[in-house]
Amino acid sequence: MTKQTLSVAEAIRTRRTIRHYRPDPIPETLLDELLDLALEAPSSWNLQDRSIVAVSSPEGLEGLTWAAGGQPQPNEAPVVLVFVAEPQLWRDDNADIYDTARASGAWNDEFITWFAGETRAFQESLDQRGLLREYAIKDAMIAATYVMLAATEMGLATSPMNGWDESKVKKVLGIEDRDDLAIALMVSVGYSDEERAHPGRRERHRNLFFDRYAPSS
Numbered sequence: 001m002t003k004q005t006l007s008v009a010e011a012i013r014t015r016r017t018i019r020h021y022r023p024d025p026i027p028e029t030l031l032d033e034l035l036d037l038a039l040e041a042p043s044s045w046n047l048q049d050r051s052i053v054a055v056s057s058p059e060g061l062e063g064l065t066w067a068a069g070g071q072p073q074p075n076e077a078p079v080v081l082v083f084v085a086e087p088q089l090w091r092d093d094n095a096d097i098y099d100t101a102r103a104s105g106a107w108n109d110e111f112i113t114w115f116a117g118e119t120r121a122f123q124e125s126l127d128q129r130g131l132l133r134e135y136a137i138k139d140a141m142i143a144a145t146y147v148m149l150a151a152t153e154m155g156l157a158t159s160p161m162n163g164w165d166e167s168k169v170k171k172v173l174g175i176e177d178r179d180d181l182a183i184a185l186m187v188s189v190g191y192s193d194e195e196r197a198h199p200g201r202r203e204r205h206r207n208l209f210f211d212r213y214a215p216s217s
């Protein structure tokens with residue numbers, strides 16, 4: 001298989017939501033690289049408070065088809081990535097995050113002591129304002145965006161999916177009793193079996209402003 005080499009700009013411009021897939025599996029090394037790139041996504045305070053569950057078993061994909069109300073993507077794609085937001089993860093021991101940054105030379109002990117304190121204060125303030133879930137979902141969505149663009153560069157097609165029942169997705173993943181977790185997005189990944197035209201975007205003046213938010217009527 002020849003590796004596609006697209007620039008980031010080309011990946012952004014050519015990516016389309018693909019709903020139908022050929023049954024061909026994704027080579028293991030390619031999927032591994034894709035997942036690695038997803039985990040490179042930035043996150044608030046580098047907390048990495050989102051996980052990815054790669055579902056490829058027939059039962060898992062059947063379950064996600066059920067959870068997604070019969071949408072074709074999980075039924076046809078060889079892999080569906082479920083992005084799980086972990087709003088309470090900051091409360092755990094995050095020593096591994098700091099050890100990694102210390103070992104790479106990015107952060108020193110003084111910075112880590114300060115940063116850990118600031119992180120906790122920020123997260124506590126989010127907790128008081130009921131925003132922990134929202135912030136973890138933001139982090140999960142950025143990782144999902146990385147996946148969609150990296151997959152495009154690899155010649156793989158994707159579909160972001162919001163249309164599912166959260167309790168059913170959780171059941172498929174074996175976390176039905178975990179109220180502390182939230183499902184952010186599902187992304188199907190595979191080889192396209194359809195041509196899809198760009199539906200286009202609104203004219204720039206509808207969505208793009210400078211200095212002040214100022215839509216014109």
Ligand SMILES: Cc1cc2nc3c(=O)[nH]c(=O)nc-3n(C[C@H](O)[C@H](O)[C@H](O)COP(=O)(O)O)c2cc1C
Binds near residue numbers: 017019071198
């Ligand atoms: C957060 C999000 C959720 C989406 N959920 C679904 C979905 O459940 N099913 C689906 O077929 N498409 C879904 N889409 C795809 C959109 O319909 C699609 O991105 C939009 O029509 C623009 O097309 P494009 O992605 O090809 O540019 C979703 C897109 C986003 C960003």
